[in-house]
Amino acid sequence: MRARVAAVAAAAAVWGxxxxxxxxxxxxxxxxxxxxxxxIAGTFDCRPAVIGWTSAxxxxxxxxxxxxxxxxxDVVVSVxxxxxxxxRAYASSDSAAQGxxxxxxxxxxxxxxxxxxxxxxxxxYTLTLTSVSDTVATSRGEAYLVAGTLTATLPAPPTxxxxxxxxxxxxx
Numbered sequence: 048m049r050a051r052v053a054a055v056a057a058a059a060a061v062w063g064x065x066x067x068x069x070x071x072x073x074x075x076x077x078x079x080x081x082x083x084x085x086x087i088a089g090t091f092d093c094r095p096a097v098i099g100w101t102s103a104x105x106x107x108x109x110x111x112x113x114x115x116x117x118x119x120x121d122v123v124v125s126v127x128x129x130x131x132x133x134x135r136a137y138a139s140s141d142s143a144a145q146g147x148x149x150x151x152x153x154x155x156x157x158x159x160x161x162x163x164x165x166x167x168x169x170x171x172y173t174l175t176l177t178s179v180s181d182t183v184a185t186s187r188g189e190a191y192l193v194a195g196t197l198t199a200t201l202p203a204p205p206t207x208x209x210x211x212x213x214x215x216x217x218x219x
Contacts, residue, residue, distance in 0.1 A: 073183035074099050074190030079111050079219040081122055086203070086211035087152060091119050096219040100131045102188040107132045109174060109193075111217065121151040124197060124217065126174045132191055137174040148172050148199040150213050158201035158213040170212075172199035195219060 075095035082090045096111040106127055113122035126146035128137055139146060145163035148170070160170025178194040197217040203209035 072190075073181050073192055074185070076193065076219040079217060081111070081113060081124075081215060081217040083120075083122070083150065084214040084216075086158060086209060086213050087120055087150060089119065091122065093122065093124075093217060093219070096193070096217070098132060098193050099185065099190045100188045105129055111219070115151070122149070122215070124148045124172075124199075124215075126172065126197075131189065132176055132179050132193065134176055134179055137176075139168070139171045139173070146172055146174075148197070148201055148215055150201055150215070152209065155207060156209045157204065157207045158209055158211075159204045159207075160199045160201045160215075166204075169204060170199065170201045172197060172215075193219070 075097050077095070079093040079096040080090060081093045091113045093111040093113050096109065098107065098109045100107045106129060108125065108127040110125040113119055115121040124147070126137055128145065129143060138144065139160065139162040147159070147161040147164065149157060149159050151157045160172045162168045174195065174197045176193050176195040179191050181192040183190050199215040200212060201215060202212040
């Protein structure tokens, strides 16, 4: 989990993203709310969701995170694909899917949806971009303003002491 959180943080640093609620900066959203249901329930601020396209690899990366507090679990979402972002759905069922959605309640207590990584695929996710605008060139590619949703079903993996599953819905 910590490596995945670091990956989202690194993406934020590449695109110059920080927790901003007012300035519409390309590469970051001004709003992001994630709602969890099932084994853990609650609604949390996930600002900003970040997105950018890297010219060297022709890859777009999208992600957001929630840092654990006394009332919130760690949540991390990272989805990437070949090419620039477009208004469409990017799903874990796509042939070249690369992504993870993870909720960590405590060490060893996690729920996970993943595709394209080292482990066996599990769970599912769909990232739907309903708006892609304000393209800005960066030193590494392009940043965008986006709006959309992400839905995911996260079962507890066999290595977790968690049980049940979590539904995750984010709007940004």
